[in-house]
Amino acid sequence: MSGATTTAAGAGTAPAAPVPAAEPRVRSGRRRGLIPAAVVALYVLVALCAPLISPFDPDHADLVARLSGPFASAHGHFHLLGTDALGRDVLSRAFYGSRVSIAVAAATVVVSGAFGVFVGVLAGWYRGWVGVVVMRVADIALSVPFFLLAILVVAVLGPSLVNVVICLALVRWPRYTRIAYASVLETRERGFVRGAVAVGAPGRWIVTRHVLPEVLPLAVVVATLELGLMVVFEASLSFIGLGVQPPTASWGSMLSDGQSYVATAWWLVTFPGLALFGLVLAVNLLGDAVRDRLDPKRSVPKRPFRRRGPGRPGRAPGWLRPGASGTAPSPGGPPGPAAPTHPSQEA
Amino acid sequence: MNRGTLATAAGYLGTRLGQALIALWGVTTAVFFALRLSGDPAQLLAPQGATQADIARLRRQLGLDVSVWHQYLNFLDGLLHGDLGYSYVQHEPALSLISQRIPYTVDLALAALVLSVVFGVGAGMLMALNRGRWPERVLMPVVLVGQAMPAFWTGILLVLLFSVTFRILPSTGYGGATSLILPAVTLASLSAATIARITRGAVLEQLGRDYVRTARSKGAGTGRLVVRHLARNVSVPILTVVALEVANLLGGSVVTELIFAWPGLGQLTVQSVDGRDFPLVQAIVILAALVYIVVNLVTDIAYAFLDPRISTLGKAAGT
Numbered sequence: 126m127s128g129a130t131t132t133a134a135g136a137g138t139a140p141a142a143p144v145p146a147a148e149p150r151v152r153s154g155r156r157r158g159l160i161p162a163a164v165v166a167l168y169v170l171v172a173l174c175a176p177l178i179s180p181f182d183p184d185h186a187d188l189v190a191r192l193s194g195p196f197a198s199a200h201g202h203f204h205l206l207g208t209d210a211l212g213r214d215v216l217s218r219a220f221y222g223s224r225v226s227i228a229v230a231a232a233t234v235v236v237s238g239a240f241g242v243f244v245g246v247l248a249g250w251y252r253g254w255v256g257v258v259v260m261r262v263a264d265i266a267l268s269v270p271f272f273l274l275a276i277l278v279v280a281v282l283g284p285s286l287v288n289v290v291i292c293l294a295l296v297r298w299p300r301y302t303r304i305a306y307a308s309v310l311e312t313r314e315r316g317f318v319r320g321a322v323a324v325g326a327p328g329r330w331i332v333t334r335h336v337l338p339e340v341l342p343l344a345v346v347v348a349t350l351e352l353g354l355m356v357v358f359e360a361s362l363s364f365i366g367l368g369v370q371p372p373t374a375s376w377g378s379m380l381s382d383g384q385s386y387v388a389t390a391w392w393l394v395t396f397p398g399l400a401l402f403g404l405v406l407a408v409n410l411l412g413d414a415v416r417d418r419l420d421p422k423r424s425v426p427k428r429p430f431r432r433r434g435p436g437r438p439g440r441a442p443g444w445l446r447p448g449a450s451g452t453a454p455s456p457g458g459p460p461g462p463a464a465p466t467h468p469s470q471e472a
Numbered sequence: 473m474n475r476g477t478l479a480t481a482a483g484y485l486g487t488r489l490g491q492a493l494i495a496l497w498g499v500t501t502a503v504f505f506a507l508r509l510s511g512d513p514a515q516l517l518a519p520q521g522a523t524q525a526d527i528a529r530l531r532r533q534l535g536l537d538v539s540v541w542h543q544y545l546n547f548l549d550g551l552l553h554g555d556l557g558y559s560y561v562q563h564e565p566a567l568s569l570i571s572q573r574i575p576y577t578v579d580l581a582l583a584a585l586v587l588s589v590v591f592g593v594g595a596g597m598l599m600a601l602n603r604g605r606w607p608e609r610v611l612m613p614v615v616l617v618g619q620a621m622p623a624f625w626t627g628i629l630l631v632l633l634f635s636v637t638f639r640i641l642p643s644t645g646y647g648g649a650t651s652l653i654l655p656a657v658t659l660a661s662l663s664a665a666t667i668a669r670i671t672r673g674a675v676l677e678q679l680g681r682d683y684v685r686t687a688r689s690k691g692a693g694t695g696r697l698v699v700r701h702l703a704r705n706v707s708v709p710i711l712t713v714v715a716l717e718v719a720n721l722l723g724g725s726v727v728t729e730l731i732f733a734w735p736g737l738g739q740l741t742v743q744s745v746d747g748r749d750f751p752l753v754q755a756i757v758i759l760a761a762l763v764y765i766v767v768n769l770v771t772d773i774a775y776a777f778l779d780p781r782i783s784t785l786g787k788a789a790g791t
Contacts, residue, residue: 257491261491261494261495261498262498264491264492264495264765264768265495265499265502265761267716267719267764267768273726273741273745273753273756273757273760276741276742276745277506277507277745278506281506281507281509300716303712303716304712307708307709307712307775311708311779346673350619350666350669353619353620357622357623357662360624361622361623361727364624364727365726365727365730365742377622377624380624380625380628381624384624384628384731387628387631387632387636388636391632394625394628394629394632398622398625398628398629401622401625402620402621402622402625403620405619405620405621405622406616406617406620409619409620410616416673
């Protein structure tokens with residue numbers, strides 16, 4: 126469990142570090158992320174306020190009004206997006222469906238990402254038997270096809286919201302682990318890490334200051350890809366009937382119900398799909414913007430000859446400064462992960 | 473020196489093979505016990521109104537009356553003799569049931585893999601090398617849409633468009649090459665988009681490195697830059713994602729197969745888990761795990777050749 130906190134602490138420091146290096150793109154990146162962020166916020170708002178804004182009870186069946194199209198009025202009830210085969214209001218069900226999607230996706234990414242990165246960094250840094258064991262377990266988890274494992278987990282635990290999260294996290298953590306592991310393996314051979322090792326820096330310091338900043342952008346990119354994917358996977362599980370159980374509304378189960386009426390009731394497969402698509406698209410775009418801000422190398426192609434006075438390597442890290450206590454890990458060390466490489470860039 | 477390298481490589485291969493076998497055993501064992509926790513197949517298989525005695529007899533027939541550990545030993549014993557057991561439901565060897573379905577799933581997965589690698593890597597390279605120009609402006613939205621489309625929605629919409637509206641492609645079932653198009657595109661769309669994104673990211677990352685600047689300043693054109701300098705450096709992340717996508721394609725074809733009524737392994741999987749058909753589920757898991765582990769093994773070996781800095785060769789052999 127201390128692993129999760131270590132990773133979280135690393136995640137906290139990483140975004141702060143590369144920002145000063147990325148002046149010209151930051152603003153456009155921020156603006157690019159604005160609309161997706163607003164859309165995601167809107168989805169979250171809808172999810173939170175679903176009981177307040179839904180025109181109908183999402184589970185209320187009105188058989189008289191069944192399969193009425195969008196904008197249809199049936200005995201005084203106006204259904205903006207039509208009704209399904211049981212006469213339930215599609216709009217209300219779509220509102221309620223957002224709750225399931227958002228809750229499951231967010232929980233899954235946090236759980237699997239924190240765990241996956243932590244064990245991946247451990248494996249890459251210590252290698253030896255730690256690396257072998259971690260990567261073999263990751264292999265095992267990865268080598269069961271996702272849906273098979275999902276079906277198995279749900280079959281064993283029974284379908285429920287929490288079990289869907291467990292099942293997705295169980296399948297997805299190796300993604301982060303493999304990326305983190307590969308990145309650590311590569312990073313640890315690079316000059317600045319070898320240098321840090323050579324001057325006797327403590328392993329934990331090297332990992333948090335030099336290795337994690339290389340790993341985390343990759344992990345965040347994976348996480349953003351995953352966040353959208355998890356929305357899709359939850360919907361997929363519900364689509365094949367293993368996610369949230371009826372009558373609870375989920376976009377996946379709505380699509381699955383609607384598939385039987387694809388030739389006659391187009392709105393049943395269109396609107397839940399659009400809701401799903403919109404959320405995933407917004408999450409992915411938001412992830413892009415986040416990624417642009419997190420990636421320390423992003424600004425380099427634009428400004429390859431960044432000026433920094435030669436021979437000004439920044440303040441010495443805590444563990445090097447005489448008198449500083451070794452327990453304070455990062456009292457304003459080098460301004461970013463790229464800092465140790467600057468001398469070579471300027472040479 | 474060459475002989476030494478070869479010996480190291482052989483040792484490495486041996487180690488990895490051993491690890492692969494352990495992984496395979498791990499998967500098998502995990503699935504075996506997970507299944508035993510998931511419910512009693514005899515209860516499910518017994519006809520309506522069966523007495524306790526009937527169920528007990530059925531349990532004995534299926535070999536479920538002994539302890540779990542005994543069952544496990546029996547299972548391992550069968551496994552070593554290449555016997556994956558009989559399907560509880562269809563009363564046929566699990567292996568033959570699976571092998572009937574394999575060609576369909578392989579067709580589908582291969583078609584989707586080729587589509588997604590060709591379009592994914594191609595689009596990713598194009599986008600990264602033309603940052604901010606029209607190829608990226610055109611392709612990026614396509615990639616983003618591809619990535620945001622869940623397979624089952626893509627599938628339903630494709631059916632709506634090409635089968636219901638235009639009536640040019642069959643919507644379900646297996647019948648020659650035309651029936652492969654819609655499922656393959658459905659299955660490939662997400663992988664292609666993922667590969668394109670990773671490729672673009674990897675190339676962009678490399679474009680910021682010193683050696684690219686050096687090559688450019690020496691007058692290398694884009695083609696030379698890609699072939700001589702970038703290809704090797706971006707191959708590791710691309711290989712990583714492609715290997716993961718292979719597993720996704722094989723496993724993720726479940727939904728696609730359900731939508732298109734494709735007679736592959738995906739359908740069989742859902743059926744067998746639904747029916748608590750233990751031997752069949754175990755056989756499918758073993759097969760899927762085997763495929764994945766082989767892909768993984770090949771990937772790991774390829775890493776070492778592509779990027780000597782990832783000195784897994786020597787290190788792994790040393791451990």
